[in-house]
Amino acid sequence: xxxxxxxxxxxxxxxxxxxxxxxxxxxxxxxxxxxxxxxxxxxxxxxxxxxxxxxxxxxxxxxxxxxxxxxxxxxxxxxxxxxxxxxxxxxxxxxxxxxxxxxxxxxxx
Amino acid sequence: xxxxxxxxxxxxxxxxxxxxxxxxxxxxxxxxxxxxxxxxxxxxxxxxxxxxxxxxxxxxxxxxxxxxxxxxxxxxxxxxxxxxxxxxxxxxxxxxxxxxxxxxxxxxxxx
Numbered sequence: 001x002x003x004x005x006x007x008x009x010x011x012x013x014x015x016x017x018x019x020x021x022x023x024x025x026x027x028x029x030x031x032x033x034x035x036x037x038x039x040x041x042x043x044x045x046x047x048x049x050x051x052x053x054x055x056x057x058x059x060x061x062x063x064x065x066x067x068x069x070x071x072x073x074x075x076x077x078x079x080x081x082x083x084x085x086x087x088x089x090x091x092x093x094x095x096x097x098x099x100x101x102x103x104x105x106x107x108x109x
Numbered sequence: 110x111x112x113x114x115x116x117x118x119x120x121x122x123x124x125x126x127x128x129x130x131x132x133x134x135x136x137x138x139x140x141x142x143x144x145x146x147x148x149x150x151x152x153x154x155x156x157x158x159x160x161x162x163x164x165x166x167x168x169x170x171x172x173x174x175x176x177x178x179x180x181x182x183x184x185x186x187x188x189x190x191x192x193x194x195x196x197x198x199x200x201x202x203x204x205x206x207x208x209x210x211x212x213x214x215x216x217x218x219x220x
Contacts, residue, residue: 033209042211042212042213043211044211045208045209048207048208086151086152088152096142096157097154099151101151
């Protein structure tokens with residue numbers, strides 16, 4: 001069983017629409033991170049969110065540890081937001097991450 | 110600071126060859142990770158070092174994959190012998206204890 005599940009696997013939106021990405025975990029974790037990767041590009045950390053709500057620009061992450069889930073909201077999407085969004089949970093408090101398989105986001109003009 | 114650097118960016122190897130991938134972490138970071146990324150499997154952890162000590166050797170990858178960290182500013186990943194199924198992007202990341210910072214990756218093709 002995959003320990004980190006992401007949904008949807010892919011999402012196509014029109015520019016300016018809002019995107020909602022979901023991540024759920026099969027075990028409890030004390031740390032959730034969201035990453036972004038453009039095709040052929042470097043993996044980049046977006047938000048480091050242990051619990052509650054954290055915002056960075058147009059990105060808002062909400063993590064509910066006791067429900068073993070996290071979400072990433074992208075408001076007013078732009079074409080440059082297209083790419084793959086990965087969530088990862090910290091495993092056993094030793095900074096190792098277990099990764100989801102990603103949500104591929106496509107923003108159309 | 111240039112961030113995490115990896116060389117080479119691309120590598121083509123014949124089946125059975127030995128290849129060595131290199132990584133320079135962000136200065137001052139104590140944690141270093143090697144991952145393999147494929148479309149099917151996603152990100153898989155190969156090795157994890159903390160302060161140059163090997164903490165995780167990637168289980169199923171032990172046989173032909175060996176990562177070393179001889180000093181705090183340089184790590185290598187050796188694959189010996191290579192097989193076509195090793196074709197993937199190999200990523201190195203470093204961390205100061207919070208988030209991980211990734212290099213651009215080495216794209217390996219094994220023929």
